[in-house]
Amino acid sequence: MTKTQYNSEIEVQAKYWLWRIEQGLSQQERQAFVAWVNQDNKHHLALHKYSPSIKMSKFLAEFNGLFPLEKKHSNNTQKLFKHLSLAASVIFFSMLTSEIFLNKSLFSFFQQTSSAIVYQQFSTKTGEQASFSLPDGSLVHLNTNSLLTLSFSDNHRQLNLVKGEALFDVAKDKSRPFSVTSGQQSFTALGTIFNVQKNDNNHLELIVTEGRVLIADSNEPLIELTQQIANTVQFPERNNIVTAGEKTVIVNKIQLPKNKISPLALSQELAWQKGMLIFDGESLATALDEISRYTDIRFTIQDQALAKIKVAGYFKAGDVETLLDSISNNFDLTYTQTNNNNVLITKAIHSATLGPTTSSTL
Known part of the structure; x- marks a missing residue:
């Protein structure tokens, strides 16, 4: 697991814990929560980053030492962490500090340790x-x-x-x-x-x-x-x-x-369940927004008139080239790949001798 992936997983876990706190934690979850916070200072900082919306909840008053106003913690705060997590840390310490745990989902770990x-x-x-x-x-x-x-x-x-x-x-x-x-x-x-x-x-x-x-x-x-x-x-x-x-x-x-x-x-x-996208009168802008959910490519439409063109058809999710070829041929448009992840869609420019311009290939 890369450092970026690890940090991203911590953020997901922090958001998950904040959601669970709002729902209400059982005693087992309280112990697991304290142990998770004290496993890594990054966990603590992630909670601090995403916690403003629930800082006023009654439950967090019990754990207010876990949500300081500053990122650096005083010795008194650190002592408070130790008192809160003593019992839980004895149980979880060996697993929390192991390489195995760091490469597994937090949720899979709890699935194995809790029967309730x-x-x-x-x-x-x-x-x-x-x-x-x-x-x-x-x-x-x-x-x-x-x-x-x-x-x-x-x-x-x-x-x-x-x-x-x-x-x-x-x-x-x-x-x-x-x-x-x-x-x-x-x-x-x-x-x-x-x-x-x-x-x-x-x-x-x-x-x-x-x-x-x-x-x-x-x-x-x-x-x-x-x-x-x-x-x-x-x-x-x-x-x-x-x-x-x-x-x-x-x-x-x-x-x-x-x-x-x-x-x-x-x-x-629900056509997405079969890997398909179906359009039936949606605007070009709407269709491209939907296509964007399935690819890293982003689309820029040159003007609002083009964006309002109505489109229809069946397309395989993520098949950007087929969609663009279709609208290019049927609506007299052209598309140009401006960089690795951006496509510019414009009105086709015609020449008296050379005929219509051709679209570029992704």
Whole structure:
């Protein structure tokens, strides 16, 4: 593992712990959290970097010594760390300092050391899709450039879609709600297959293909979430209950009205599972934004008139050259590779003697 990869993994782990703190830690998790913080000063700094949004939570008051205002720690602070982590460090020390642990996921390690709580992490690279079986028998399909963490306990199946897009085929277990948090929202399955896409922290999309999904705040306590699930029987038409064949979008924590989605539109939305992208009247700018999710190449359109051109067709995800050749031939455009990862799209310039210009090859 390179230094960059190691630092990136630390940041992911820090964000995961901050999310788990907001959800509420068990005693086992508290011990593991303290041990993780004291394993490496970089862990401590990563928490300091990403913790401002939850500094005021009541739980962190118990660990306020772990979140100093300065990066350099006084002797008193270091003594406090030692007192907080003494018991946990005795248990975890040998594993935490070993090369084996440093090359394994934090979540895989906890999966092996805790019988009550299971931790896992799943991810895909840009242009990659993958399917995984979860410990409860549920299935998850991850789209390009996605990261999903899992924390299963005896009474709650919790997942966090850190980035990207995932489809969940949920195994039924009424005694353990299945909740996916993303940004500031949670999506709880009620016997369901559903798709969540996180465009950014303030823009989420939910599509339900089977059953129902309850939308709630990500920090909703389990007891209140359970009550809301019970209320879905009495109030099935509420806007925060999305049923099969419906899509909803959440922008800045505001859920927009639910929309019925046709089987054809549903196939288009979920074509990524088969490695395909389907466009049917989207603007060129929108199509290129979608293509960009599957490649490192970025596109620049010369003017707004070109950006509004409507496109349609079936394309293999990541097949940039076929898409560009298609729009070049059908819309009288040309494209030029300006550097390794940038493509400029312009209107084709015609010559009376030489004919249309040809597009460059990626």
